[in-house]
Amino acid sequence: MLAVTLPSPPSVSDPLPPPAPPVPAPVTPPLRNGQLTHGWKLVLTCGWVAVILAFAAVWKSSWTLGFSTWWLGPQSDPRFVGLLVLPFIIAIGVLVLALANVRYAAIVGIVGAFALINIAWGDVGRQIKFAVVEFSIAGGALLISAACLAGMVRGADDPR
Numbered sequence: 001m002l003a004v005t006l007p008s009p010p011s012v013s014d015p016l017p018p019p020a021p022p023v024p025a026p027v028t029p030p031l032r033n034g035q036l037t038h039g040w041k042l043v044l045t046c047g048w049v050a051v052i053l054a055f056a057a058v059w060k061s062s063w064t065l066g067f068s069t070w071w072l073g074p075q076s077d078p079r080f081v082g083l084l085v086l087p088f089i090i091a092i093g094v095l096v097l098a099l100a101n102v103r104y105a106a107i108v109g110i111v112g113a114f115a116l117i118n119i120a121w122g123d124v125g126r127q128i129k130f131a132v133v134e135f136s137i138a139g140g141a142l143l144i145s146a147a148c149l150a151g152m153v154r155g156a157d158d159p160r
Contacts, residue, residue, distance in 0.1 A: 031101075031153040032103060032153065032155075033103070033152075033153055033154060033155045034103035034104045034152055034153065035101050035102075035103050035105075035152070035153050036098070036101060036105060036106060036148060036151045036152060036153070037151045037153065039151065040106075040148045040150065040151020040152075041098060041099075041101050041105075041151070043144065043147070043148055043151070044094075044098040044105060044106060044109060044144065044145065044148045045095060045098045045099055047109075047140070047141065047144030047145070047148075048091050048094050048095040048098060048109065048112075048141065048144075049095065050140070051091045051116070051137055051140070051141045052088060052091045052092065052095070054133075054137045054140075055087045055088060055091065055134075055137060056088075058130060058133055058134060058137070059072060061130075062127075062130060063075045067127050067129075067130065068126075068127070069122070069123050069126070069127055069130050069134075070122035070123055070126055071083050071084065071086055071087065071119060071122065072084060086119065087116060087119055090112045090115050090116060090119075091112065091116075091141075093108075093112065094108055094109045094112040094141075094145075097109075104152075105148075106145050106146075106148035106149050106151075106152060107145075107149075109141065109144070109145030109148065110142060110145045110146060112141065112145070113138050113139075113141040113142035113145055114138075114142070116134070116137065116138035116141060117135065117138040117139075117142075119134060119138075120134035120135045120137075120138055
């Protein structure tokens with residue numbers, strides 16, 4: 001049979017191993033007035049990504065069903081490219097500002113939501129069902145952006 005020898009436990013007189021070098025903590029710059037905290041920045045970003053996906057669904061549904069919205073036009077004769085991508089330009093603009101954590105990005109989101117509401121107004125007389133969906137998307141964007149005002153950093157010098 002083999003004999004197994006275990007190492008002896010350290011005695012009190014043995015020297016301690018040297019301490020591990022300290023790991024420096026990551027340094028993040030402090031947030032300025034008007035910027036969003038990390039969690040609220042994530043909420044604003046995810047909300048506007050959902051707006052982009054929802055308008056893509058409106059686009060696909062409009063052309064699949066053959067009921068054109070005013071900003072798309074019929075599939076056989078679509079509008080010019082600047083108008084085709086107008087809701088996406090607005091949403092991507094807010095999304096980029098949110099990702100960069102630009103000051104007052106939530107307020108820009110509110111303005112962008114009102115721009116999307118104006119886009120939805122164009123379909124009220126044409127395609128009321130798509131207009132309802134577009135109003136719902138814009139309303140959701142407005143609510144998300146307004147909720148993100150709660151996460152804006154306010155300093156001691158800010159009277160709010």
